[in-house]
Each structure stands twice: as structure tokens, then as C-alpha cells.
Amino acid sequence: MLKISKKNLSFESATVSAGIDHNDQYGSHTPPIYQTSTYVFDNVEAGAKAFAHEEGGASHVYSRLGNPTVERLENAVAKLESFGMKDSDIYTGMAFGSGMAAITTGIISLARNGHVIAQDALYGCTSQFLKEEAPSMGISTSFVDTSDTFLVEMELKQHPDTTLIYLESIANPTMSISDIRAIAKLARDHNALLMVDNTFATPYHIQPLDLGADVVAHSSTKYLSGHGTLIGGALVAKKALFDEMNTWIFRKNLGGIAGPMDAWLTLNGIKTLSLRMKQHQEGAMKVARFLENNPLVEQVYYPGLESHPQHDLASSIMNRGYGGMISFELKGGYEAGVHLMNHVKLCTLAVSLGCVDSLIQHPASMTHSIVDEEIKQKAGITEGLVRLSVGIEDPEDIISDLQHALQ
Structure with missing residues (x-):
């Protein structure tokens, strides 16, 4: 059989293979659905190792923390958003029960009592969260037309406490487009992070990480699943960034992880993306x-x-x-x-x-x-x-x- 390195695959082929792992113990062609809330330990010592994340401990303890089917989806989305990048292996995904769970968890963990510069044209719930709920968490927001990079630069000068710039790769619903590469540089120069909602474009059309963004968000309800059968969301960033900002812990405690059935349906949708x-x-x-x-x-x-x-x-x-x-x-x-x-x-x-x-x-x-x-x-x-x-x-x-x- 001809062996082809996955690093040499086209994006089209990568969408088909991204969620496939034929190492299943029963040889299942498609990923199995691990429809379980909890996991069994051989003994107390094994359980203690698992909760302490010690070597040799079980990889899963409770599905609000992680699930094998959900992890397949997380790996697939990370592979597509970092496709073709030299350091693609350092990126990881996080799957959520909705796009808003992904967006709000991302903003809360990344903004950290700082200021957010947000695109003026945003999905309605994102705009409402930043305007009405985020202030009670110590997060202030100014809304600007991010398609004008000069305005973003001026806003950064007015708000030196900016910790996060938030925009959509294609704005909902005005369809305006921002220069992600230029704004990413501005964010780095001012010690801020750039988070981009890539729902409209998908990695098929735009890869914000390759343009310099730090975090990519998705409502996987939309194009990634593609058939209107589920609600879901995702974040992709360098694993080190998620670790530094404790994004994993925020997801664990806010409880926003995706369910295994929705993750499985999204994996099927990605194959035809x-x-x-x-x-x-x-x-x-x-x-x-x-x-x-x-x-x-x-x-x-x-x-x-x-x-x-x-x-x-x-x-x-x-x-x-x-x-x-x-x-x-x-x-x-x-x-x-x-x-x-x-x-x-x-x-x-x-x-x-x-x-x-x-x-x-x-x-x-x-x-x-x-x-x-x-x-x-x-x-x-x-x-x-x-x-x-x-x-x-x-x-x-x-x-x-x-x-x-x-x-």
C-alpha cells in the first residue's frame, strides 16, 4: 500500500482524514461515540494517579473534563486551523457545547480584568456579552471599526490596559474584513492577544493563526458540522497559551465542554467541509x-x-x-x-x-x-x-x- 505523509496532504484531503484514527481496539472505521459520563478505575491508587495527572494514570476521569470522542474533534479542528504551518504540532483545540460557550470562555480567560478592543459589527450575543455582562467581570470594552487598522492603533494608544483584541474574520452581518496580519502585529507590539471568530470563513478560506492571530473561535454549529443538527463551538490556540491562561480550568468549572454525540456529528460534517x-x-x-x-x-x-x-x-x-x-x-x-x-x-x-x-x-x-x-x-x-x-x-x-x- 502506498504510504503518504499527512504533512503532504492537500487541505481537501486533510478535512477527510483529520478526525480519523484507525487504532481503535475493535478496528472501527469511524470514530466510536464514547457516550459516558464517567470512567472506571482499577483501584484507588489508579484513580489518584488519574486525578493528579501522573504518568501511568488513566487519561479520562469524567466527561466534563474530557472525552475521547470530544478529543478527536479537538484534534481535527486544530489540524485544520494550523494546516500547513511549520509549528502546527504545538496547537491544540478545545470543544464546547456552543459557539457562545467557546467565545465567552475564551474572552474571560484571555482578557483577565483588562480592556477589550472589539469589532463594532459582531454576532449579536457576542456584542451583548461584551457590552452588558463582561463589565461585571472587570472587563471593559470599546467597539471600533477594525476594518480600519488606523482606528485600532489609535484605540490601543487610548487604552494601554488592552489585553485582548476581538474580531471576526468576516463580520456578521456586514461582511466587512479586517487586516488580521496587521492587527496581529499591533497586538504583539502592545502586549495584547488577538482572538478571531472564524465561523463565516472556516479554515477552508482563512487561517487566522497563520496570519498571526493567537486564538481562533468557531461556532461549529455552522459550517464545520454543516447540516443544522447540533449546537457546538471550538477554540484553537497554542497549548502553552491555554495552559498559561488556565483556559482548560475555566472550561472545566464553567462546564461548557461539548457532548460526545455532538462531537461525533461534527466530525462527520468536517469530512465534507x-x-x-x-x-x-x-x-x-x-x-x-x-x-x-x-x-x-x-x-x-x-x-x-x-x-x-x-x-x-x-x-x-x-x-x-x-x-x-x-x-x-x-x-x-x-x-x-x-x-x-x-x-x-x-x-x-x-x-x-x-x-x-x-x-x-x-x-x-x-x-x-x-x-x-x-x-x-x-x-x-x-x-x-x-x-x-x-x-x-x-x-x-x-x-x-x-x-x-x-x-
């Missing part, structure tokens, strides 16, 4: 061009369009296309948006994204209704903005559905 992302982005480009040429559409926000404010930057940091997410502003504002969403047939009116079917929603009244009004206006989340997660259907069918609903 490359295939799905290729179809998502090819369809999204066609749909975006249709919308851009439609007289009822005021503005389209898609990184692959030359009209996108950061198109050149996107082209320089995005691999294999521009993703499957589109936002667009309708002429007629809120009423036009309501009319569109109430008349689509193929596209599904639902929050979330990254499913194999196309999902459409109205951020101002749905996902971002909880965001502070001042932040929302500053970020450009208007009443007439529509967010579309382009599925893997035939793009001509999606276009036909939108065309009918717009009219």
Missing part, C-alpha cells in the same frame, strides 16, 4: 452578482465582488474563494425586506447559517435585535439589511427564488 465550502462559495458568487445587478437592491456586501470595500484585502488573505455568506440592502428598507423574506420558497426563513440549504434572515429584528442601538448604527446594521447563507442548491434555483420573491 471542503466539498461543501466549494459549492457554497461558487453559488454565493453567482447569487451576489445577480443581486448586484438587480434594480431593487441598493447594495450588496460580498467579499468576492469588486465593489466590496475590502475586496483586495479579501483576495490576499482568502484561500479558495470568498465564502458562502452575503448581506444586501434593499431599496424600500424594512418593508422590502419583510416582503422578500415572506415570499421566498426555496430559501428558508431562519437564523443560523452554514447549512446545506439556504437560510435567509433579517438581522435588525432577529440575530442583532439585542445589540445596542448606537453600536448597531455605527456598524451599519440597518433596518433594511438582509443576510443570506447560500446553500449548496443549484445557484440558478436560488436566484430564481430570490427574483420571484423580490418582485
